[in-house]
Amino acid sequence: MRTHDVRFPTSQTLDGSDAMNPDPDYSAAYLRLRTDAGDGIEGHGFVFTIGRGNDVQVAALRALEGHLLGREVEETLADLGGVWRELVHDSQLRWLGPEKGVMHMAIGAVVNALWDLRAKRAGVPLWRLLASLSPEEIVDLVDFRYLTDALTRDQALDILRAARPGRAEREARLLAEGYPAYTTTPGWLGYDDAKLARLCREAVDQGFTQIKLKVGGDLDDDVRRLTIAREVVGPDIRVAVDANQRWDVPEAIEWITALRPFDLAWVEEPTSPDDVLGHAAIARAVAPVPVATGEHGANRVLFKQFLQADALSVLQLDATRVAGVNENIAILLLAARFGVPVCPHAGGVGLCEAVQHLAMFDYLAVSGTLENRVVEFVDHLHEHFVTPVDVRGGRYHPPKAPGAGTEMLERSIREHSHGG
Numbered sequence: 001m002r003t004h005d006v007r008f009p010t011s012q013t014l015d016g017s018d019a020m021n022p023d024p025d026y027s028a029a030y031l032r033l034r035t036d037a038g039d040g041i042e043g044h045g046f047v048f049t050i051g052r053g054n055d056v057q058v059a060a061l062r063a064l065e066g067h068l069l070g071r072e073v074e075e076t077l078a079d080l081g082g083v084w085r086e087l088v089h090d091s092q093l094r095w096l097g098p099e100k101g102v103m104h105m106a107i108g109a110v111v112n113a114l115w116d117l118r119a120k121r122a123g124v125p126l127w128r129l130l131a132s133l134s135p136e137e138i139v140d141l142v143d144f145r146y147l148t149d150a151l152t153r154d155q156a157l158d159i160l161r162a163a164r165p166g167r168a169e170r171e172a173r174l175l176a177e178g179y180p181a182y183t184t185t186p187g188w189l190g191y192d193d194a195k196l197a198r199l200c201r202e203a204v205d206q207g208f209t210q211i212k213l214k215v216g217g218d219l220d221d222d223v224r225r226l227t228i229a230r231e232v233v234g235p236d237i238r239v240a241v242d243a244n245q246r247w248d249v250p251e252a253i254e255w256i257t258a259l260r261p262f263d264l265a266w267v268e269e270p271t272s273p274d275d276v277l278g279h280a281a282i283a284r285a286v287a288p289v290p291v292a293t294g295e296h297g298a299n300r301v302l303f304k305q306f307l308q309a310d311a312l313s314v315l316q317l318d319a320t321r322v323a324g325v326n327e328n329i330a331i332l333l334l335a336a337r338f339g340v341p342v343c344p345h346a347g348g349v350g351l352c353e354a355v356q357h358l359a360m361f362d363y364l365a366v367s368g369t370l371e372n373r374v375v376e377f378v379d380h381l382h383e384h385f386v387t388p389v390d391v392r393g394g395r396y397h398p399p400k401a402p403g404a405g406t407e408m409l410e411r412s413i414r415e416h417s418h419g420g
């Protein structure tokens with residue numbers, strides 16, 4: 001295992017700025033797994049962070065090394081459900097969560113690096129590898145502990161079997177048309193009005209049918225910026241807003257009510273990401289404005305509660321915050337069980353490259369639909385990846401290269417390594 005503390009100075013241009021994170025430096029606690037299989041193939045994974053603390057995240061990656069060294073490559077890759085359970089339920093590391101925070105995210109990076117390795121060795125992109133698994137193989141990847149009051153293994157199998165008919169047609173459509181995206185590029189809070197207007201116009205010209213604006217700093221500013229955005233994009237483009245956890249519950253209700261005339265596609269992260277009942281109260285009060293959340297959702301148990309409590313109507317899973325591909329699949333299955341669309345969080349360095357695989361897998365093998373589904377897109381830092389996303393006409397076009405999309409260029413890792 002080799003690890004790297006990679007940081008990009010995005011705070012200099014205020015890319016990524018919002019009401020809670022005014023100066024992020026997009027960073028990756030980055031991991032490479034090498035084997036002695038003789039094929040030269042490496043598995044790459046990372047945790048996305050926004051600067052300070054990336055070194056702590058790297059230390060958490062290193063704490064998992066003992067679980068990996070000395071394992072048989074083929075055996076390990078053939079049982080990633082078993083590896084997931086071993087890592088997540090380590091009897092001592094578990095104390096640092098359980099199943100949340102720095103240690104859990106580190107496990108996610110290791111799990112994703114193993115999936116990258118497996119997909120590269122199989123010579124296929126991750127979305128296609130996952131979609132080729134049988135329903136039984138897929139449920140074996142999922143830990144149903146703590147889920148069975150909402151989703152049992154048998155129910156998950158039913159969902160997966162129900163999605164089998166029509167799969168070839170969906171794959172053909174995916175390859176021809178791509179997967180719908182929306183863009184957050186215009187909406188960062190640190191951009192001035194002229195830049196906001198210009199980027200909104202460019203988004204529409206590029207074929208996006210939904211944009212997202214950051215809100216929650218100052219209500220008058222939000223009204224002014226939404227007025228500009230609506231004027232530029234017109235009534236037919238969907239406009240979502242994102243408060244990045246800025247409000248208490250009563251304030252959220254008041255603020256969202258004031259923004260309702262702008263016909264919001266959704267309001268994202270109105271309050272603390274852990275506050276299930278708070279989100280439920282907001283959702284009831286601001287209906288029919290949909291409430292979206294999940295990028296800071298720590299694990300499948302929390303998502304289960306959000307779904308049980310009708311506390312969200314757009315589920316924004318983050319591929320690198322929960323414990324990797326396996327827990328993503330658990331949450332996709334939960335969302336399908338409750339009939340809630342998953343619109344994954346992306347944007348941060350490498351997230352677009354990673355999450356597209358899971359969204360495409362969902363379309364082919366889990367939910368079987370694109371209805372009300374969009375994957376976030378932000379046009380930053382793609383040039384640092386070996387297989388950057390292919391977003392054209394407002395859609396993600398399926399990656400064809402083998403792997404999980406998580407491999408950063410050697411030169412980028414070297415040039416942006418923190419402290420040297």
Ligand SMILES: [Mg+2]
Nearest residue numbers: 242268269295
């Ligand atoms: Mg957000």
